[in-house]
Amino acid sequence: MAEEKRITPMAQDFSAWYIDVIKNADLMDYAPVRGCMIFKPAGYAIWEAIQRGLDSRFKATGHENAYFPMLIPESFFNKEKEHVEGFAPELPWVTEAAGEKLEERLALRPTSETIVGWAFQKWIQSWRDLPVLVNQWANVFRWEKRTLPFLRTSEFLWQEGHTAHADEKEAREETIRMLNVYVDFVQNEMALPVWEGQKTPSEKFAGAIDTYSIEAMMKDGKAVQAGTSHYMGTKFAQAFNIQYLDKDQTLKFVHTTSWGASTRLIGCLVMAHGDDKGLRLPPKIAPVQLVMIPVGPAKLREKVLARFDPLFQQIKAAGIRVKADAREEYSPGWKYNEYELRGVPLRLEIGPRDIDNNVVIIVRRDTGEKITASQDGLIDIINNLLTDIQQNMYNQALQFRQDHSFEATTLAELTDILDKQFGFVLGGWCGSGACEEEVKKATKATARNKPFGAPKQMPTCITCGQPSVATVWYARGY
Template sequence: MYQENEFTKWYLKTIQDAELMDYTPVRGCITFRPDGYEIWEHIQAAMDQRFKETGHRNAYFPMLIPESFFQKEKEHIEGFAPELPWVTEAAGEPLEERLALRPTSETMIGHLYAKWVNSYRDLPLLLNQWANVFRWEKKTLPFIRTSEFLWQEGHTAHENEEEARHETMQMLAIYKEVVENILAIPVYGGTKTESERFAGAVDTFSIEAMMRDGKAVQAGTSHYLGTKFAEAFDIKYLNRNNEHTHVHTTSWGTSTRLIGSVIMVHGDDKGLVLPPKIAPTQVVLIPVGPFKKHPEIVAKLEQLQKDLKAKGIRVRLDDTDQTAGFKFNKWEQKGAALRIELGPRDYENQQAIVKARDEDDKQTVNLEQLVTVVEEELAHMQQRLLTKARQFRDANAHVTIDSLAQLQQHIEASKAAGTIPGWVLAGWCGSADCEKKVKEETKFTTRNIPFQPPVQKSTCICCEQEAQHTVWFARAY
């Protein structure tokens, strides 16, 4: 499943079998089915709680943005223009000005912030929006890259650079914490190179995650926008010295591509493996054997379901008339974290069988201790998935490749061995030409300049001159 084509095939089958999404007649626009949407709701809840704890509030801005707004920030329009869908008529009449379906909301929010910010007393302004956005992609992959997707975009305005930069880093740290502790995905935080920067940003920071095929996913970004958008939209305020001056703004976002990342990091040949904290089904209760002849079994499972629900655990009872084997398979595909089996003999012995989705072994647990064991097992599984993902990433993050020839050799050798090339930590002189050459020859792009690289590099992987930065290079989604 590590081979590129095989992995994509596996991924597409997995998300369909798990009933997370479905395709629609609109190319690149998917439907989130309830289990897919619920994973998003759990991610959303974790993020939203942290945004609010750090003083942010939610607001909602329109989906349609006048074309003239995009013209105000030159780099921004250059970056987004190729992917914008447009509304050109309404109620049978052509519109005077065409309207874009938002790819992101800096322009609309800039327009409004100019009205709302007048004095230093109005700052900082800390807003977040949960919304859908559009980027008309040529090549799409459900959850990872779609023409319409769900996300959150935070937009803040500050008195000065120091505060705005502090905000930018604070939000990146929140992303890292949620992705590691809730999604069980280890990430490297770092700075994007100029070519990978957000269109219109002064600095872009990202967290980068490794999928099981060795490719990288940018799991979240946070941008320091300087005064670029403030100048474009005339967001000025009266400062403490009674002078009119521009605010410093930030924006930061994570999207439903996190769902795709979770699947690509934790999934296995049987289907979905989900960290318990975001699994729509944390526990599935399955009666086994001739349970129809023993009504006490389903009655016991119903009682157990109540007890687990009372503890805040998401639990489902599958007492349909399909075979136990069929149900085991189905709930494995759907990524139920724990399975509890109860048959006539187990009931006689007042015990049940507990199996975690990510382990082969089952354990026998006394019915009286079951609720406690379930709580412990969910916590253990959450931790195991993070540890396993970290070991996998570290084993596939190479730090001893220091020239383009070595990188090419490494890629060829991986191909021959049927393994993944993974990531490569290498030096970079800072020239866009070197970055481009590496990309053209290997399809490896710069992911980020990690804040804490495992080792520091001294020479550029491409020109072999002195390195200015130590950078993660990888193929990316």
């Protein structure tokens, strides 16, 4: 019999727990180049589920997919000063090809505003050409010194939306519309509550006028920026000369936006929903929603399979993502453990006595609850359970976030909370970058965002005590 896999308890060592979960759930493998990673089929299937959920929402809001080249000429980066300063330190370069040194170095894209800007300049001449609403699914590179699978890697997969609009109002509406698309997806499909809000100037995207983010809380109280949306003003339009002839016959610069979410979301799912038995996947994202396992003595196997197989077909035909594991070389106990590690929301067991009683045994991954269910009306029972698990996982994550949300009025208070209780801390901010820097130095926490609908307005800056211009969530982040 195969050996049972073990996971370091979360409370003992969160980082070791995380690596144990992703390895035992078979999501990834390490790559020969440090900082890169291999997405194994179980991990890539989660990414495909994320892609489906986001892509359908992008299309429903009028966007089309396109693809831009991965190699970007060095000169493109020099056109937008803040952009190059922000990204230059982490760019990998292609300097030679076919045995010859290139005349101009080519960067492996860290993001595509520059090359998209170059293309938009060709596509856009008149007000009739606007808006342009495209998205691309791609890989990007940002050379990282300290890496963590899914959450911080030198190459990652993502989508980046790029849009061009006639004026500021329309572009700002787009920026918030897409932020809300991320909120809708992450809350409703990933079962994770998020804080949406605006980044402070020091945390915004290199080259943006305004950056907005959604921030999710992990089970160690740290934050993950789960999606971002940027209003660029006319900065990239000016850098790449993207102008259009307006109805009034004058040339005007377009206003652009960009927005992205990445394979970080997989790390986010693991850290926000996982437990000491492994991964827990919300049913809407789970590549396998229900696993069926036949049980009972070998001599009654045929009797069991005679009912098992038609039940599997029936569940599959109902559109439930079901997997049958009737392998004889693994014991039922080993399989229970295996699918718990992999986060499958429901397990269905059926043995000879269950067949006599016209029932099956269903076990929930989220609560461990064991249910004896009639084989009649089984599809409804399964669907109701999946709906309930989805809601329960959201409620659990929301409860966890409430239990680990605090407020502080001084830096000493903030430090004390972060050291003793971990979580998000609401505090005031005077608008000074120096005050933010001081928080970072003292606590390693950053201002995550200025949340829309903050639970409370904090009147004074946590650092200097001056009147605040905004209330922010402070937290340590990934």
